[in-house]
Amino acid sequence: MDKRESFLRLMEEKKKQIVKICNYYSSLYSQISAEDLFQDILMALWCSFPKFVKRHDCKISTYVYRVAHNVSISQCRKIKDKTVSLNEGDVLIERDTPQELSILYDLIGKLSQEEQVLVYLYLDEKSHNEIAEILGISVTNVGTKIQRVKKKLKLLNKKNNDE
């Protein structure tokens, strides 16, 4: 099987996983289009695929998660550089999601980029080991960070309710 074929087979397998990540980031940042992000992720996967085959230092799903999140992070950085002023309701209007979910996305949007990745992996029900492998940090650190993020989200929610 040649490189192209094995890549396409991999994409076929992992497509839903990537789409989920794209939808997550496009929900957090209204300026990010899920389809554009998907294309960028596919490009990055295609470009780094030979290196992955050569090194093969992690599982395929870990590789896909790493690339997808790293590409999304770089997209978010570009957006932050060109900040667009939005009215308070703009972000919520575009999202076709229940109100509670919109509030959750708004709260997650206030977290740092690293925390956003962590929340995604946690909500995706990944084990601490898998999260540690994707993020490149120790397993104990993952547990501590999750606790901190939970507390931070609670605080942010409380602040939002008070306002």
Added chain:
Amino acid sequence: MNLENLQKFSANIPQRIPWLKRYKNGLSGVLCVVISLLLIITILLHSSYFLSSFNNLMKMAIVAIIALYCLVKGVFTIIFQFKENEYYLSVNQYFIIGLYNKLYFVYEKLCWLYFLGPILLLFCVFVRIPSFILILLFLFYFVVLLLFSPRLVKHRNQIKNEISLKKNK
């Protein structure tokens, strides 16, 4: 998101990588290096002219500084191009690369503030600019120095702390 469209796209992806988009940073880096090389060659070829008078010597110094600046910027931009495309790295490592890039820009600003800015001011002294403009320029420089220097140093320390924290995880 329409999965059918994505299916079509994923089938075409290997042919659809825009080369210019992928290597945008690298190309600008190469351009910087080429400009710096051209400037260095110019200095070397016309060294006798530059050494003929004090004013010409100053011109050479300015050209040499610009060449050096372009060379450093070019090399760093090329390195960043390679590093930025290493998406298969862990998220933490990818963050560290981004932080190093930020740190580079802070150092670049510091370089302008402490090194290139004063040199340009010195150059103004030698090209006989009217004294009131010179005083205004010096005043402007000191205001900028007082305003931005603490901020940049603070920002640099923050980034360095963040990098060391991420490296220890």
